[in-house]
Amino acid sequence: MTTALDELRTLHRTGRLAAAYPDVAPLLTGVTDAADRTEEQTVDELTRCGSLLTRLNPDDVLAHHPHTPVLTVAVTGHSTTAQLTDPLTAELARHGLLGRLVTGDHGAYLRDLTDEHGELRRHRPELTVCVLGADAVLEQLPPPWTVDDAEQACARLLDQLRDVADAHTAHGTGVLVLNTLPLPRGATHQIIDQRQRALLGAVWREFNARLLRLTAGHPALAVVDLDPLVAATGPATDARLALYTRSAFSAAVFAALAREAVHVLRARRGMTKKCLVLDLDHTLWDGVLAEDGPDGITCGPTPQGEPYAALQRVVKQLAAQGVLLAVSSKNDPGPVQDVLAHHPEMTLRAEDFVSVQAGWDPKDTALRTIAGQLGIATDALVFADDNPAERALIRHRLPDTPVVPLGTEPAWHITRLLADGWFDTPHVTDEDRGRTEQYRDAAARARMRGTTGSHEEYLRELGIVVRISPPRPHELLRVSQLSLRTNQFNLTGERLPPERILTEGRRPLTVRVSDRYGDSGLVGALFTRQTADGLTIDNMLLSCRVLARGIEDGCLAAVLAHARDLGLPAVRARYRATRGNGRASGFYPSLGFVPDTPGDSPETLFRHDLKDIPAPPGHLTVEADFEGDADES
CATH class of the missing domain: 3.40.50.1000 (HAD superfamily/HAD-like)
Structure with a gap:
């Protein structure tokens, strides 16, 4: 029976692997989809496939398939990270992603992650994985050592990692993935006082708990809890590799960490399934x-x-x-x-x-x-x-x-x-928790649509109310989620993590919708910037749940009227075509915008001179508060 590895070897040997890269994801998916395989067999074949794929030049793939999603991934750590590269490459490829891997210097993770002018930061990675093993604490201990020494070493490391998280928030790009530290038996059982041994376990777990809590104040940080992964895969370390190669984990744990890191990346790229x-x-x-x-x-x-x-x-x-x-x-x-x-x-x-x-x-x-x-x-x-x-x-x-x-x-x-975390998301919002009820409301609307005459009559009977206002602090997560998940009406395709919502001069506006069947919640957003020559709409998002009701027209009409009331000379808007938003390509022209694009621009720029502003659709009630207090809790 021919395996995925066999097929990849044939493609590589015949020089066809770059040209056939779209076939790689289905091949690797076949490895993980085989219900009769053991986890050990799956990990082994995926890792060997990844080893072969690391030899592939991303530029060769892009020459054949220029629209392949390509991203830079940085790998660093306290000890050697070589065993992470192959499974990480395979996991990226399995999801149709093409990785450019950048590896930090051995043991130089603190410099790699805090030096804003360093080599890793220069590449502006979308994903940075920092591998931490128990030696990050144990190597700080004097011979002989006590539990107090271990507690102090844990505190020092936590302070260093807090500095790393702060530096990434200030200067980093993409998401930074850290991991908790499994406590090895070889450390605990050096302590023969059983009460002190229990205390060491408490100290170690308190360190891991505080590390996990760092994510609360650092939106671009994710911490993978290795305890469940080790419980599922077996021993955290391989004693021979740990001593001879300074490898922090066993091959199975590295593979599990690679999978979790790509789950984090996938969620941040808006690839969450629904x-x-x-x-x-x-x-x-x-x-x-x-x-x-x-x-x-x-x-x-x-x-x-x-x-x-x-x-x-x-x-x-x-x-x-x-x-x-x-x-x-x-x-x-x-x-x-x-x-x-x-x-x-x-x-x-x-x-x-x-x-x-x-x-x-x-x-x-x-x-x-x-x-x-x-x-x-x-x-x-x-x-x-x-x-x-x-x-x-x-x-x-x-x-x-x-x-x-x-x-x-x-x-x-x-x-x-x-196993594959298909529904993992950076944050679960109130809108998420009510999603099933919202789709049930949508079914009720569909039933009403079947009993009314024209589409216009149906829209009038819905009694749609659209509310536009700046986001409150707790709504920024939902605005980010919309940018990550919305495809059909995402007019630039831009994905914004929470930490970028209020940066780069953006002034976001939220769109909430309700009708006779209930409150659809926060379903849209506009990102605007006011400049000397007018107002610019950098992007507009609207959930597919509320499309085809004229809501987008009402929102844009309200923004144009507001710009005119401010005495601004014009409103500009950006549209960048993506695989999913083609149906929205005519949205801006339909409301009076005209193209205003330099010849070499990868996107279409539009301009509205505000002389003839469209009215909101008659079946909508639009309530706009453009000057609302965004800091209100």
Whole structure:
């Protein structure tokens, strides 16, 4: 059987790897999607694939595929970081990203991360990973040492890392990933006083807890907690590698750290998925509904049903944080609805799902239907199914939709569902927690649309109210999230982490929408700058949930009127085409803007002279407070 590594070797040997780079991600996905592989086998093959991919020149790939997302990744650490490079390269490639890796000098991580003119900062990395092992503390200890010595060493290291986080906030780019320090048995059991040994454990864990808490005050910092990863992968270190090569971790932990770091990066780049599509038979319950009937399936507190009950509880937890849930099942619709409504063992009920597609059409049809109902692309879905034929179908027909390979052992379902962090996000907002209810409101609007006459009549009956104002401090996270997740109506495609929302002279404005069916929340933003020759709209965002209601027209009309009231001569706006925002290319011209672009500009600049300002659509009520107190809590 030909493996992904075999195919990559053939491409590399024949000089075709750069030209075939779009095929790399599906090959590597096949490695992680194989439900019958052990984790050790997966890590080994991915790492070996990464070793081969590190020999690839990114410029060669870009010569063949100029639109490949390319980013600079810096790696540094207290000890050697060589074992991180291969799995990190593989994880980037698995997600369709092309990495330019920059490696710091051995052991010089403090200089690398605090010197704003240093070599690492010069490359302006989008992701910086700093590898820290237990030796960052233990090497500071005198022989012999006491727990007090260890506590002081932990305090010094924490102060240094706080300085690192401060420096990255002030001068760094992208996101900085640190990790907690596993406490090795070889350290604890040097202390033969058992009470002192327990105290050492407390000191060490207090250090890790304080390190994790650093993220609260440093938005561009992420700290990967290694304790769960070590518990899942096995020993944190390899004694031989630790002594002979100064390697902080085992190969399995380095691979896990690489995966988590790319999850952080993926979330910061707006690649978070939105909807989990679940199979039913042998996924949410044991048994086949069409054959066994509702009394023959189980997901209750029995040895047979408990793995499915546990999975349902985890899925419910994801949904409470804003993950949308949907069903794609080869079953008749009526029995499925009955089970969701009445089966006594079900944790998940019909109201937990935004779409239930039960029927006998191919599952790619069901997934397209779900995406269409939600107004999102199929690449925002994640598909979980125990049937290898169904998974293969989705990989073939919807290659941008991630697939969770649920195997024949249901006890592993949760592990496989959570392995890739598809729904990880830098922050969960109030809008996230209410997302399922908001889509339920959208379904009510759709039902009303079917009972009204014209589209104009439908919009009038909705009673839409649009409120525009500066963001309050707690809303900056939501504004950042909109920039990361919005594709269709993101007029420049720019992604802004929270720490950049109020920089570079930006004056953001939030857009909130409500109607007769409820409050849609904070669903849009405009980024403006006032200059001597007028007002510039750097970008405009609007959630796909509220498109096609004239809300964007109302917002822009209000901004133009405000600029005219201020006596400004003109309003300028920027549009940069992306893969997802093509439908919005005519938005500015439709409201009276004319192109004002230099010939060599990669984006289109528009200008409105404010002589003829469009009125807001008649079915909207627009309430604008442009001078609101952004510092109000």
